[in-house]
Amino acid sequence: MMRLWRRSCSKVLCAVLILVAANILLVVFYTKGTIKSLVVGSLHKEGAAVAQRPLHLKKDVHHSSKFYTGRGNLRVCRLTERNGFTPLPSSLFSGKSLKSTMKQQSHVRQGNAEFHPGWKGVKARLAPKKFFPQWGKGLSQARQKEAHYLFLKFGYNAFLSNQLPFNRSIPDTRHARCLQKTYPAQLPSLSVILIFLNEALSVIQRAITSIINQTPPRLLKEIILVDDFSSHGELKGRLDEAIMLYNQSFPVLLKLIRHTKRRGLAQARNTGLEAATADVVAILDAHIEVNVGWAEPILSRIQEDHTVVVSPVFDNIDFNTFELEKQELAVDGFDWQLWCQYDHVPHAWLQLDDVTAPMTSPSIMGILAANRIFLTEIGALDGGMLVYGGENVELSLRVWQCGGKIEILPCSRIAHLGRYYKPYAMNLDIPLRRNALRVAETWMDKHKYMVYLAWNIPLKNSGIDYGDISSRKALQEKLKCKSFDWYLKNIYPLLKPVSNIVCYGRIKNSLDESVCLDRGPVPGNSPKMKPCRELSEQNVYYLLSGEFYVGELTNEQYCLADSGRGEKPTLELCSEAAKRGTHIYWDFKQGNSIKNKDTARCLEIKRDPSGTYRLVLENCTQQTWKIQHIGRNWGHS
16 A cells, blocks of 8 residues: 555656656747747636637627727727718717816726716617627626626627637738838837726737737837726736736736826827837837738838838727728828828829838828837927827827828738727817817917817817917927928828808807707708707808808818708708809808898798707798807908
């Protein structure tokens, strides 16, 4: 018996010794790629929160025109209708104050948690039966509830994300000619900066893993994570443990910096920039997956010209299915509210007949790469921006006006996960508006009035504190920057100021001042009367030449029109209506009627039996109209 015990003990001891030796061999002899796969596998086991098998979800709702944020959508980016994209409606964002936007809003608990102001409305829109018609197959009731809870918590399908491998493969979306390109053997070193606020841990780990997998080790110097004061528990100890595990295989590669208070996107990116040590910095969101060969085009181009700020092409990770959707090439632009938008590729680039060539762009979406020293010398990000929004346009104007340039690199592709909504900041209009005024007052010279008009803000005494811009003005002087007029003429001629707007804002009829003229549904050309709200759909602009623009100020404006037939007014593209001879010119003075110059019919309202009002064109009665803001001493009887 004693002999048998000794024999068993010897076997156990041998097994232990073999395991120890195997571990030593792993550390000493395994290649970086082999260790990488082991680390990724162990991290995935740690991060997987629920189900044993992956879900295969159908793409049933992600093209919803009401809520879908669009292709590769970064932050709150509108997509131009002229390119066939669906704009992101401002009605998605509701709330009460900048204070409520900025304060910590993630006191989340299981069950009937309140994630943010306006929670009840969002929760109703995201009811499982409405939003997840395919959910439930193979899932217990408890897991269905967990999946719904996680979607509400993060604004994307974190339940599914937690089951996907961190080192999953995504399709290579580059053009075939990109695969034939070669790059110099010696390239600059790279610091990757990942900014996050209350992301799902699995999403962050997938970003880290993709960067390690898809970036040549000789080029990747460090990955710097900046936490802008997240409150979710898994981003504390569990994130620290994950980083330690990564750094066991890739010593000192990952660095984590935590803000002790919420400082906003621009300042979080500056924090990462200040900590970076490589030649080139790539400033990314943490909800991305870089694609194969993403880094070499960036580093090669910046090595050629250290004054160029570059952007990859963004593919979209669907917020529900996590499937990759390839996006076609476009340049990054913006409108007068400084919402980013996609514009057509430049004609000059098409003439090159080289799909791999860099493409000049008026702006960037926010994700960018630049020479670290150049970006610092030119002023980094404007730390005076609050929460987020507008910092990408501010940097874009500064780069172009102060001696740099911006390019899109077709052979560098990054997949970006856009949230269905942002649970940490429902009311984005407040910081967006404030930041837009800051950009206008700093960089737009005589054209700054267009931002005020676009946001429906009084030109004088706006009551909005956009902060101290004296340091940005000093930087402008130091760098001997060009004017915004130069930028419009040479870089972004598509962005056209309108010089003859004489009054603007919401417009009301004397019959009932609780309702306002509204653009109505898009697509569609029927203006409505709806309860007055602070929405751009109810912005109206009257021009000295007699047109009424209705809706946002864009490069293709819609005009109020009288077809001359029937009683319904319409909205027509101004340029097309003028060609067709549609009647788009009106006589209007503040407190008087709105009368078409050609048909002599007046725009009036009638009350239906249901109690709602509709717009009509008829012989003038005593109805009068008042508009919100007068742009100059005009319009009085």
